[in-house]
Amino acid sequence: MPEITETLEKIKSLAESKNIRELRAITEDMNDADIADAIEQLEPEERVVLFRALSRDMAAEVFAHLIPDTKEALVSQLTAPELGRIVDELFLDDAADLAEELPADVVNRILANASPETRRGINQLLQYQEDSAGSIMTTEYISLRPDMNVEESFRHIREVGTDKETLYTCYVTDPKGILIGVVTVRTMLLSQYADKIGDIMTDSNLITVNTNDDREKVTEIFQKYDFMAVPVVDSLNHLVGIVTVDDAMEVLEEESTEDFHKMAAMLPMDEPYLSMGVGELARKRVIWLMVLMISATLSGSILNHYQSVFAALPALIASIPMLMDTGGNAGSQSSTLVIRGIAVGELKLRDAFTVLFKEIRVSLIVGGGLAFVNFFYKYAMSGDWLLSLTVGISLFATVIFAQTVGGMLPLLAKSLGFDPALMAAPIVTTIVDAGSLTMYFAVASQIMNVGSV
Amino acid sequence: MPEITETLEKIKSLAESKNIRELRAITEDMNDADIADAIEQLEPEERVVLFRALSRDMAAEVFAHLIPDTKEALVSQLTAPELGRIVDELFLDDAADLAEELPADVVNRILANASPETRRGINQLLQYQEDSAGSIMTTEYISLRPDMNVEESFRHIREVGTDKETLYTCYVTDPKGILIGVVTVRTMLLSQYADKIGDIMTDSNLITVNTNDDREKVTEIFQKYDFMAVPVVDSLNHLVGIVTVDDAMEVLEEESTEDFHKMAAMLPMDEPYLSMGVGELARKRVIWLMVLMISATLSGSILNHYQSVFAALPALIASIPMLMDTGGNAGSQSSTLVIRGIAVGELKLRDAFTVLFKEIRVSLIVGGGLAFVNFFYKYAMSGDWLLSLTVGISLFATVIFAQTVGGMLPLLAKSLGFDPALMAAPIVTTIVDAGSLTMYFAVASQIMNVGSV
Numbered sequence: 001m002p003e004i005t006e007t008l009e010k011i012k013s014l015a016e017s018k019n020i021r022e023l024r025a026i027t028e029d030m031n032d033a034d035i036a037d038a039i040e041q042l043e044p045e046e047r048v049v050l051f052r053a054l055s056r057d058m059a060a061e062v063f064a065h066l067i068p069d070t071k072e073a074l075v076s077q078l079t080a081p082e083l084g085r086i087v088d089e090l091f092l093d094d095a096a097d098l099a100e101e102l103p104a105d106v107v108n109r110i111l112a113n114a115s116p117e118t119r120r121g122i123n124q125l126l127q128y129q130e131d132s133a134g135s136i137m138t139t140e141y142i143s144l145r146p147d148m149n150v151e152e153s154f155r156h157i158r159e160v161g162t163d164k165e166t167l168y169t170c171y172v173t174d175p176k177g178i179l180i181g182v183v184t185v186r187t188m189l190l191s192q193y194a195d196k197i198g199d200i201m202t203d204s205n206l207i208t209v210n211t212n213d214d215r216e217k218v219t220e221i222f223q224k225y226d227f228m229a230v231p232v233v234d235s236l237n238h239l240v241g242i243v244t245v246d247d248a249m250e251v252l253e254e255e256s257t258e259d260f261h262k263m264a265a266m267l268p269m270d271e272p273y274l275s276m277g278v279g280e281l282a283r284k285r286v287i288w289l290m291v292l293m294i295s296a297t298l299s300g301s302i303l304n305h306y307q308s309v310f311a312a313l314p315a316l317i318a319s320i321p322m323l324m325d326t327g328g329n330a331g332s333q334s335s336t337l338v339i340r341g342i343a344v345g346e347l348k349l350r351d352a353f354t355v356l357f358k359e360i361r362v363s364l365i366v367g368g369g370l371a372f373v374n375f376f377y378k379y380a381m382s383g384d385w386l387l388s389l390t391v392g393i394s395l396f397a398t399v400i401f402a403q404t405v406g407g408m409l410p411l412l413a414k415s416l417g418f419d420p421a422l423m424a425a426p427i428v429t430t431i432v433d434a435g436s437l438t439m440y441f442a443v444a445s446q447i448m449n450v451g452s453v
Numbered sequence: 454m455p456e457i458t459e460t461l462e463k464i465k466s467l468a469e470s471k472n473i474r475e476l477r478a479i480t481e482d483m484n485d486a487d488i489a490d491a492i493e494q495l496e497p498e499e500r501v502v503l504f505r506a507l508s509r510d511m512a513a514e515v516f517a518h519l520i521p522d523t524k525e526a527l528v529s530q531l532t533a534p535e536l537g538r539i540v541d542e543l544f545l546d547d548a549a550d551l552a553e554e555l556p557a558d559v560v561n562r563i564l565a566n567a568s569p570e571t572r573r574g575i576n577q578l579l580q581y582q583e584d585s586a587g588s589i590m591t592t593e594y595i596s597l598r599p600d601m602n603v604e605e606s607f608r609h610i611r612e613v614g615t616d617k618e619t620l621y622t623c624y625v626t627d628p629k630g631i632l633i634g635v636v637t638v639r640t641m642l643l644s645q646y647a648d649k650i651g652d653i654m655t656d657s658n659l660i661t662v663n664t665n666d667d668r669e670k671v672t673e674i675f676q677k678y679d680f681m682a683v684p685v686v687d688s689l690n691h692l693v694g695i696v697t698v699d700d701a702m703e704v705l706e707e708e709s710t711e712d713f714h715k716m717a718a719m720l721p722m723d724e725p726y727l728s729m730g731v732g733e734l735a736r737k738r739v740i741w742l743m744v745l746m747i748s749a750t751l752s753g754s755i756l757n758h759y760q761s762v763f764a765a766l767p768a769l770i771a772s773i774p775m776l777m778d779t780g781g782n783a784g785s786q787s788s789t790l791v792i793r794g795i796a797v798g799e800l801k802l803r804d805a806f807t808v809l810f811k812e813i814r815v816s817l818i819v820g821g822g823l824a825f826v827n828f829f830y831k832y833a834m835s836g837d838w839l840l841s842l843t844v845g846i847s848l849f850a851t852v853i854f855a856q857t858v859g860g861m862l863p864l865l866a867k868s869l870g871f872d873p874a875l876m877a878a879p880i881v882t883t884i885v886d887a888g889s890l891t892m893y894f895a896v897a898s899q900i901m902n903v904g905s906v
Contacts, residue, residue, distance in 0.1 A: 031658055122653045205487075265786060314763065370742055374746060
């Protein structure tokens with residue numbers, strides 16, 4: 001977008017010359033996310049100048065869009081009153097996120113400058129466990145009474161709405177704070193002004209989550225129902241907060257990212273790559289590599305065990321990488337399909353036999369095709385048809401073994417209460433390697449008349 | 454959820470006894486997505502009974518939630534007028550999706566029964582390219598004029614709103630249909646009834662997408678800005694449709710799934726695992742396996758090349774699986790991080806040097822740690838410290854090579870205009886295998902005094 005770059009150049013030069021007035025005029029028409037982008041690309045001194053040029057509520061919204069490193073730097077540059085104003089303007093859940101992602105001393109400085117009310121709200125949100133529904137909810141929602149009519153509700157929304165993260169879904173509670181109904185602005189707009197909320201609200205089969213539910217449950221609800229927000233209740237059904245669709249979308253993205261990390265044998269990371277330290281990145285990676293490295297020595301001892309076979313027929317060695325790689329790839333295909341199927345809710349434990357039966361049939365076709373091509377390729381290269389037959393049959397068996405194991409392991413993990421995403425390519429490959437090498441030597445000793453040890 | 458299962462049992466027995474009245478009473482209070490779930494679990498004859506018990510607009514909403522197979526079966530069971538009523542009640546983008554996912558003869562039967570207006574709408578949506586913004590938009594949005602005030606706008610919304618997929622974001626167009634502004638119901642609710650739309654609408658820096666833009670551009674906008682809907686315009690800036698946040702969320706999920714598939718060396722699939730045929734599943738998997746199988750013979754020929762080394766020192770063979778697996782895993786960690794970073798917009802081409810520098814430093818730590826542990830483990834197992842040193846040094850070099858290559862390949866692919874997700878574990882593993890074996894023999898010939906060929 002050439003227009004954006006031009007604007008950035010202009011902002012840069014205005015910030016350098018500290019032209020606050022012009023800066024405010026330019027940014028007034030810009031979107032918060034775009035201003036945040038611009039800030040990320042400025043020098044630290046220019047950042048503060050631009051930031052100070054923003055109107056108060058704009059400043060809070062832009063701040064929420066910045067990456068953790070920039071937030072931290074900016075917090076250290078702002079005066080205490082400036083900081084207090086921003087935190088008070090932030091939506092409570094954004095303020096609580098801030099408290100989770102910044103170092104403790106910075107958080108203390110922020111909390112010290114917030115109003116008592118904001119501080120109480122942040123602390124309340126912070127007490128919920130990480131990755132729980134409570135930790136991603138906001139306590140700023142609109143609640144209505146069943147005896148209000150639509151016109152009164154609109155007036156109420158106009159009075160209290162500015163601070164609320166969403167006002168499109170309103171919640172109806174009884175005097176004790178128990179959730180008794182939900183009504184959308186859509187419903188209200190399509191009703192008459194005199195209609196009572198109690199008559200037009202939805203009051204049965206309300207979909208709610210508990211504060212302690214896993215946040216994945218929240219995203220599942222958003223994927224199943226087309227809601228704008230989901231109410232969060234405590235164990236006594238008191239309404240304590242809501243999760244809005246934009247926050248759920250962020251969680252969905254984070255959960256996918258975590259699955260990608262786990263499936264590549266890493267501990268999941270929730271910070272962007274660029275802001276993670278080298279030591280942290282190394283720590284997240286080395287643990288699983290270590291476990292898998294030790295496990296892979298199993299395949300090594302299988303090779304050791306068959307040393308005499310190699311000695312008699314060294315040509316067998318050349319196909320080992322192809323067998324190992326193809327087995328690993330075939331197994332990771334199946335495990336990826338099943339892990340992802342479980343993650344998006346398409347596959348359940350009850351489908352295990354369907355998956356098993358399907359994987360066996362698919363692997364017969366895939367393995368057959370690969371073995372067929374491999375046989376002729378190997379024969380063309382080596383001219384040895386017994387060797388080509390040995391490799392072909394082993395490949396066929398390897399693919400069947402790999403896809404069956406790859407498809408079953410994630411379901412097995414789930415049935416034992418583990419995360420299916422851990423049963424991905426790396427572990428499947430290690431297991432399939434050992435299996436494929438054993439089969440290879442078994443086939444070779446049958447076909448090529450080399451005795452096993 | 455025990456409550457749901459109980460309801461399902463009840464629905465089943467009512468459907469068996471064709472008790473339409475009771476069925477309608479039960480489903481009236483249920484959510485569309487839950488009714489759809491129930492339908493999926495019924496026998497074909499029971500399905501129709503339940504479906505006929507639903508109110509007209511409920512039937513359409515439930516229908517949109519069914520999986521393609523069930524839709525197809527149901528279409529064949531319904532009468533022509535029943536079908537026509539459902540299609541006319543569907544939101545246009547859902548109807549168009551239906552036309553895309555069902556076989557041609559079923560689609561023709563549906564189109565034949567739709568009203569001329571619906572048919573025109575569906576056909577218009579069908580003409581946009583798959584995966585374009587036009588293909589996921591709906592043409593059912595609310596448009597306002599700048600000289601209307603808030604009260605008039607609310608009245609207008611009440612009149613036309615029932616058919617619109619979202620009414621929270623309204624679009625302001627000039628008499629030629631050119632988009633001149635956007636106003637949310639939030640803004641209207643927080644304004645006075647007499648305020649003019651032209652005065653309260655946002656009319657600068659409007660974020661729009663073009664009908665031909667890739668649908669990924671739409672999800673990027675939703676991830677960056679907290680919008681409920683994004684307007685879709687043609688090349689002359691005429692407003693032609695909108696994409697709502699719930700549809701964008703579905704696209705986001707599909708795009709992640711496609712990345713998972715590509716990264717596991719499969720052609721991407723957009724149907725659920727359970728509804729795909731065995732032949733189709735095999736076809737999606739066999740192509741890349743074939744390519745990678747042929748590529749893996751490169752590593753085989755490296756082993757062939759060094760046959761004399763094995764002959765002299767067969768103990769070297771046992772570490773080959775560990776080296777290959779660890780190299781593959783280490784490389785796939787880096788490529789996964791970078792591919793995912795690019796996908797969520799955290800990493801750009803301009804970060805290539807930062808990534809390179811970071812991967813080198815991380816791999817020095819990770820490789821060093823692994824080599825250190827491996828050296829002592831190998832020494833404890835074999836008692837041969839020259840062999841242990843050879844394996845340790847090779848492992849160190851392999852990890853550095855793997856993580857550098859794994860981190861760089863996706864960025865290289867992107868810079869050449871290819872999909873970074875293709876440069877994942879399978880290809881990285883194949884490349885790293887060849888590299889690690891070469892290094893292994895180079896190190897062995899230096900340290901263990903076995904001449905290379």
